């Protein structure tokens with residue numbers, strides 16, 4: 001079968017005919033952070049998915065997903081850890097490079113893992129430089145609002161676009177658990193301060209994880225950079241989901257905010273059983289699968 005390029009296979013141009021839309025646009029070049037800024041000006045919503053390997057990333061690229069996050073959720077969803085905390089910079093570099101190789105259109109955002117930027121701006125720059133130079137990522141993401149603004153500022157001044165991440169920050173699970181953030185007046189004010197701090201430091205977008213929908217809407221109205229929601233209601237500029245949750249591959253419970261668009265775990269399990277039964281029963285391989 002001929003392999004379609006991302007652009008050929010992506011959905012058709014939106015009704016305005018401009019070809020500029022992030023999802024469904026005509027462009028064959030990589031999406032840039034400038035494209036993201038223009039989408040906010042147009043009031044256009046856009047989707048982001050995580051990806052951790054080249055093949056899955058190529059499927060999402062061909063589907064027209066404009067931004068892919070090589071999240072440190074790879075820890076739970078790809079590498080078999082219990083949390084994101086053990087993920088290393090070497091692992092993130094390797095996974096990010098694979099996702100870059102598997103894509104031609106999406107902007108690839110690579111997560112800075114726990115311990116690779118908390119020491120300060122210089123450590124953050126050294127780590128981010130690896131993700132950009134060795135893996136080819138177009139941007140990096142790091143967690144924290146006010147507490148990370150110096151890191152964000154130096155990366156941006158050094159030419160590395162930064163997506164910030166506030167609200168629930170899973171790298172701090174040992175300190176904050178997995179709880180809704182921003183509930184109550186004081187916490188809401190802190191979230192707003194965090195959002196403004198990352199914007200002022202130069203972040204091109206900010207992930208809002210597990211915050212009340214009304215607060216996420218207020219942050220989205222307040223900021224001129226796009227907000228990317230996960231468990232943050234319908235009003236954010238973009239939405240992100242972890243791909244293994246979204247496609248039903250994750251085992252066990254998934255968060256309430258996930259919408260499951262497929263049941264890959266069942267599909268793959270059934271296929272594995274069918275293969276095993278064919279082998280045990282001697283019905284695979286057959287003549288058409290044999291060489292002579």
Ligand code: KIV
Nearest residue numbers: 050071072073207240
């Ligand atoms: O690591 C990740 O996948 C993330 C998303 C949940 C935003 O940070």
